[in-house]
Amino acid sequence: MSARLTGGMAWLFYPLTAATMLFVLAPLAVIVAMSVSANAFAAFPPRGFTLAWYGRVLADPDFLSSLSFSAMLAAAATAGALLFGLPAAFALTRCAVPGREALRVILLSPLIFPVLVVGVALLRLFSDWNSNSAPFNLLIGHILVTTPYVVRTVTASLLLADLSLEEAARTLGAGWFRVFRRVTLPQIAPGVAAGTLFAFMVSFDNYPISMWLADAQYVPMPMLIYRQVASIFTPAVPATSTLMILFAFVVVVLMERLAGLRRAMAM
Amino acid sequence: MRRRQVLGAALPLVFIRGATAAPRSIQVGIYTAQQGEYVRKQIIPKFETDFDCKVFTTEGVTLTQIAALRATRENPRYSVMFMDDIGVELSKRESLIDPLPADKLPNLPGVLPRFMFYDGYGAAFAISTGGIVYNPQVTKPLASYAELWEPRFKQKFLMTTPKFTQSLYLLIAAASLITGKPLKEAQYEIDSVWPKMAELKPNVVSTYENPSQVMMVAQGQVELAGIEYSKNLFPYTVQGAPLDMCFPKEGTFAGVNCLTFVKGGPEPDLAAAFINRMLEPAVQQGLAAATLTSPSVKGATFAPDIAKYIAYPESKMNEMGLFTADWTFINPKRPAWLEKYNQVFGS
Numbered sequence: 001m002s003a004r005l006t007g008g009m010a011w012l013f014y015p016l017t018a019a020t021m022l023f024v025l026a027p028l029a030v031i032v033a034m035s036v037s038a039n040a041f042a043a044f045p046p047r048g049f050t051l052a053w054y055g056r057v058l059a060d061p062d063f064l065s066s067l068s069f070s071a072m073l074a075a076a077a078t079a080g081a082l083l084f085g086l087p088a089a090f091a092l093t094r095c096a097v098p099g100r101e102a103l104r105v106i107l108l109s110p111l112i113f114p115v116l117v118v119g120v121a122l123l124r125l126f127s128d129w130n131s132n133s134a135p136f137n138l139l140i141g142h143i144l145v146t147t148p149y150v151v152r153t154v155t156a157s158l159l160l161a162d163l164s165l166e167e168a169a170r171t172l173g174a175g176w177f178r179v180f181r182r183v184t185l186p187q188i189a190p191g192v193a194a195g196t197l198f199a200f201m202v203s204f205d206n207y208p209i210s211m212w213l214a215d216a217q218y219v220p221m222p223m224l225i226y227r228q229v230a231s232i233f234t235p236a237v238p239a240t241s242t243l244m245i246l247f248a249f250v251v252v253v254l255m256e257r258l259a260g261l262r263r264a265m266a267m
Numbered sequence: 268m269r270r271r272q273v274l275g276a277a278l279p280l281v282f283i284r285g286a287t288a289a290p291r292s293i294q295v296g297i298y299t300a301q302q303g304e305y306v307r308k309q310i311i312p313k314f315e316t317d318f319d320c321k322v323f324t325t326e327g328v329t330l331t332q333i334a335a336l337r338a339t340r341e342n343p344r345y346s347v348m349f350m351d352d353i354g355v356e357l358s359k360r361e362s363l364i365d366p367l368p369a370d371k372l373p374n375l376p377g378v379l380p381r382f383m384f385y386d387g388y389g390a391a392f393a394i395s396t397g398g399i400v401y402n403p404q405v406t407k408p409l410a411s412y413a414e415l416w417e418p419r420f421k422q423k424f425l426m427t428t429p430k431f432t433q434s435l436y437l438l439i440a441a442a443s444l445i446t447g448k449p450l451k452e453a454q455y456e457i458d459s460v461w462p463k464m465a466e467l468k469p470n471v472v473s474t475y476e477n478p479s480q481v482m483m484v485a486q487g488q489v490e491l492a493g494i495e496y497s498k499n500l501f502p503y504t505v506q507g508a509p510l511d512m513c514f515p516k517e518g519t520f521a522g523v524n525c526l527t528f529v530k531g532g533p534e535p536d537l538a539a540a541f542i543n544r545m546l547e548p549a550v551q552q553g554l555a556a557a558t559l560t561s562p563s564v565k566g567a568t569f570a571p572d573i574a575k576y577i578a579y580p581e582s583k584m585n586e587m588g589l590f591t592a593d594w595t596f597i598n599p600k601r602p603a604w605l606e607k608y609n610q611v612f613g614s
Contacts, residue, residue, distance in 0.1 A: 040506055041482055120338050127339035132294065132323065211331070212338075216297070216307050216324035227326065230300040232502045233479035 028245060035238035042233045053239040063240060066224040067247075073135070073220060074203040077142035081199040084143065085150025086192070092151070093158040104155075111148045118145065119212035126213070134215040141209040146202050150195035157191025158184075197255045201248060292321035293346035293534045293541060296335060298524065299326045301502060302393060302558045309553065314544050320537055329354040329432075336363040336529065343531045346538035352523040353432050355389030356594035364388055364527040371539035374546035374564070379581060381591070382523065382563040389525035391563035392545050393554060395498035396578050396587065397436050397520030398512045399491055400481045406490050408513030412440040415491065416467055423490040424470045425483055429608035431476070433494040435597060436520040438464070438604065439590075440494075443517045450518040450590045454597065457604065465611050474612065485510050496522040501559040501576045518588035519578065524560070555579070 005013055030044055038048025057063050091097055092104050110118060119141065126137045161184060169179045185192070207222040214223055221244060228237045297306050303326045311322045327335065329351045336348060336358060350358065358364045366387045369375050375390060382391035399409055409415065415424060427433040441460040443453035472489055475481075478499035481492045485508045495512070503510050526542045528535075544550060551562035556569065561579040569577065578584045 041485070041503065041508055042479075043482065043486055120334060123335060124338040124341075127342045127344045130342070132292075132344065134323070211327070212335070214325065215294075216303070216326055223326075227299050227303070229477060229479055231304070232301070232506065233482060 031238045031241050031245070035235055035242045037235045040234065042235050042238055046235075053235040054243070057236050057239045057243065060236075062219070062224060066219050066221050067243075069135075069218055070204055070221040071247075073138055073142060074200045076139055077146050077203040078196055078199040080139065080143035081146040081150045082192070082196065085147045085195060085199075086154055088147070089151050089154035089158055093155055107151050108148045110145050111152070115145060115206075115208040119209045122209065123212040134213060134218045137213040138210060138218065138220070141213050142203040142206060145206065145209060146199035149198035149202060150192075153191045153195035153198065154188060155191075157188035161187040193255055193258070197252065200251060204244075204248070291319070291534055291537055292323060293532075293537050294323045294325070294344050295541065296332045296345050296348040296350075297324050297326055298349050299328065300499075302498070302524070302554070302560070305554055305557045309557070310544065310550055314541060318537060318540055320534075322541065333358055333363070337361070343529050343533065345529045346532035346534055347541050348527050348529055349392075350389075350525055350527060351432060352384050352389060352391070352525055352591060353594045353598065355384050355525050355527060356598055358527060359385050359388045360598075363530055365530045367526070367528050367542065368535070368539045371536065372543045372546065374543050374548075377548065377564040377566070378546060379563055379565060381581075381584075384523075384525060385595075389527050390542070390546065391523045391525050392551065393498075393524040393558065393560040394563060394578065394589075395496040395522040395524075395560045396512070396514065396589065397433055397494045397496050397522050398514040399493040400484050400495050400500055400510060400512055401491050402484050402487070402509050403511045404509045405487065408511070409491075409515045411444075412515045412517050413444050414515075415470065416463075418469075420470045420490060422470065422472045424467075424472060425480065425489040425492040426471045426474050426612075427492075427494055428474045428476045429605050429612070433496065433520070433522075434608065435592065435601070435604070436494045439520075439592065440515075440517055441467075450520075450588070454592055457597075457600070461607055461611060464608075468612060471612060481510060482508070494520060497576065498522070498558055498560050504576075505559070514587055516588075518590045521578075521589050521591045523591060 004010075033046050034042045034044050035053055036049050036051060037043060037046030037053075038050045039046065088107055092100060092107070097103060122137070122141045122144070126132075126140075131137055165187070166179050166183050169183045170176075174182070204220075205222060206220070207226065210220045210223055211226075214220060219227070221240075225237060225240055225244075228234075228240065297303050303324075307324060311324065314320075315322055325335070332348050332350045333354050336343075336345065339345065340363060348358075348364070355364070367375065367390055369387060378390050382394070383389075384391070399412075399415070401408060414420075426437070435457075438457045438460050439450055439454045441463045442448075442456040443450050445459055445463055446453055446456050448456065475483075475492070478495065481495060481500055481503065483489050484492050485503070497512055500510060500512055526545055528538060528542065532538055546564060548564055548566060551564045552567045552569075554560070555562040555567060555577060556573050559573070559576045561577045561584070565581075567579065569579065578587050578589055
C-alpha cells in the first residue's frame with residue numbers, strides 16, 4: 001500500500017505543505033538574494049549581481065577568527081553536552097532514582113527558561129567566581145543550554161530501545177560496557193545524533209548567552225553579525241549569514257550520512 | 268589517532284588561553300559598531316603596550332552595560348564602563364559607579380564643562396547629534412519639528428522605537444511645539460504631549476529598532492526617519508547613500524557617550540589611566556574623525572570633509588542649539604511614558 005496522499009487530502013495538504021515551506025524558506029532566500037547585490041548597501045530586491053561580497057567576507061580576518069572560534073566552541077559544548085547528557089538520560093530512563101520526574105524537569109529547565117536571563121545569571125556567577133576567561137565562561141554557558149537537547153533526544157531513544165536485547169547480551173556474558181557499545185548504542189544512535197546536531201547548532205547560533213559572556217577578543221559568529229549590522233549594513237552581512245546557512249546545511253548533511261538523522265527525526 | 272590526540276590537546280588550550288593574562292588587566296565595557304572597532308583596534312593595543320597590561324573588552328549598549336554592572340555589583344568585574352549620559356544618572360543613583368578620580372586624570376580639565384555630568388560621575392568622550400533622517404533627492408530638510416505632523420507625510424515617517432532614548436527626544440520636541448518653550452524648558456512639560464503625539468499617529472508607518480533600517484529612507488519606502496543619531500547615519504552618507512540629517516530650529520539633541528569609573532572595580536589606577544587615555548587630545552581627534560562624532564575636549568581641528576558632519580567646535584554646538592536632557596527628571600518618569608507611548612502608537 002502506498003503512503004502517498006491522493007484525492008481530496010492531497011489537494012488540501014500539498015498546497016499547505018508548499019505554503020509552509022515557502023514561509024520557512026522565504027527569509028533565507030531574501031538573505032541569499034541580498035548577499036549577491038552589486039549595490040553598496042544591503043537592499044531587497046537586489047540590484048545587479050556580484051559574488052565580490054563573499055570574497056570580501058572570506059578574506060576578513062574577523063570573520064575567519066569568529067567562524068573558527070564558534071565552530072570550536074560549538075564542538076566543545078556539544079562534547080560537554082554529550083558527556084553530561086548521556087549519563088543523565090540513562091539515569092532518567094533506566095534507574096530508579098528518587099524524584100525522577102523532578103530531576104527530569106530540572107534537567108530540561110534550560111529549555112523553558114528565558115536564555116537571556118540565564119545569561120545574566122551566569123555573568124553574575126562567573127563574577128562571583130572571579131572567572132574572567134571568556135572562552136571558559138562561554139563553554140560552560142553553552143554546555144548548560146545544549147545539554148537538555150541531548151537529554152531529551154537520548155531519553156526518547158532509550159524508551160524505544162529493546163531492553164530484551166541488552167538482557168540477552170548480558171546473559172551471554174557481555175560486560176556492561178560491551179553491552180552499551182554493541183547493543184544499546186546502535187539502537188540509540190539516531191537519538192544521540194539528533195542530540196548532537198541540536199546541541200551543535202544551538203551553540204553555534206547562540207546569541208543571548210554569548211552577549212553576556214563573550215569579550216571583544218573571542219567573538220562568536222552571531223555577535224559578529226550583530227556588530228556588522230550595527231555598524232553599516234552592506235551586502236557583506238547577508239553574505240556572512242549565507243555562509244552560516246551553508247555551514248549549517250553541511251553539518252546536517254554530514255550527520256545524516258554518518259548517523260541517519262532522518263530516522264532520529266522520525267522518532 | 269595522532270590527529271585526534273592533537274585536536275584533543277588543542278581544544279582545552281583554546282579555552283584556557285583567556286585565563287593566562289598579563290600581570291595587570293582591566294575589563295572595560297565599550298560600545299559596539301564602528302566606535303567599538305576603533306577603540307579595540309586603534310586605542311587599546313597602544314595602551315596595552317604603554318602600560319604593559321591587558322585590556323579585556325565586552326561590547327554593548329547603555330542598558331546592557333548597566334545590567335552587567337548590576338549583575339556584578341557584589342564582586343565588580345569591570346573597571347571602566349562606557350555608557351550614555353542617561354545611564355550615568357541611573358548608575359550614580361544605584362551606586363554602581365564612583366566619581367571620576369580627577370586627581371589621576373590630567374586630561375580631564377580639557378573636557379568642555381558642558382560634557383561633565385552629574386557631579387563628575389561621567390565625562391563625555393564622543394557626542395553625536397540627534398535629528399531627522401531624510402533623502403535629499405526626494406525631500407527638503409525640515410525647518411521645524413512641526414512639519415512632521417503635516418498630512419504630506421502621512422504613512423511616511425519611520426519612528427524610533429519607544430524603547431530607545433531617541434524616542435524621548437521626540438516627546439521633548441513635541442513639548443516644545445505645544446508650549447513654545449525651548450527644549451531645555453520643554454523637557455519638563457512632557458506629560459502634556461500625548462494628545463499631540465496621538466495626532467502624529469497617521470504619519471507613523473512603523474517603528475524601528477535597528478539603525479540600518481534608515482536605509483528605507485534611501486530606498487524611498489519612507490520619507491523621514493528618526494529621531495536618529497548622526498553616528499548611525501553619516502557612515503551611510505559618506506559611502507554615497509542618498510541620506511542626510513536635518514536639525515530643525517527647535518534644537519539639536521546630543522547623544523552623549525560617557526566614560527565612567529566602576530565602583531570598587533579592579534585595578535583602579537589602570538582604569539584611571541585608561542580613562543585619561545580616552546580623553547587625550549590626539550585620541551579624541553582620531554576617534555572623532557573615524558566615527559564622525561564630536562570630541563568632548565577643546566582644541567581639536569578637523570578637515571572640512573569631516574567637520575561638516577560633526578557639531579564642533581563649541582561655537583557650532585551653540586549655533587545648532589545642542590541640547591542635553593535632564594535625566595534626573597526624566598529617568599524616574601520614563602517607565603510611565605513608555606507605557607503611554609505604547610498605548611498611543613500600539614492601539
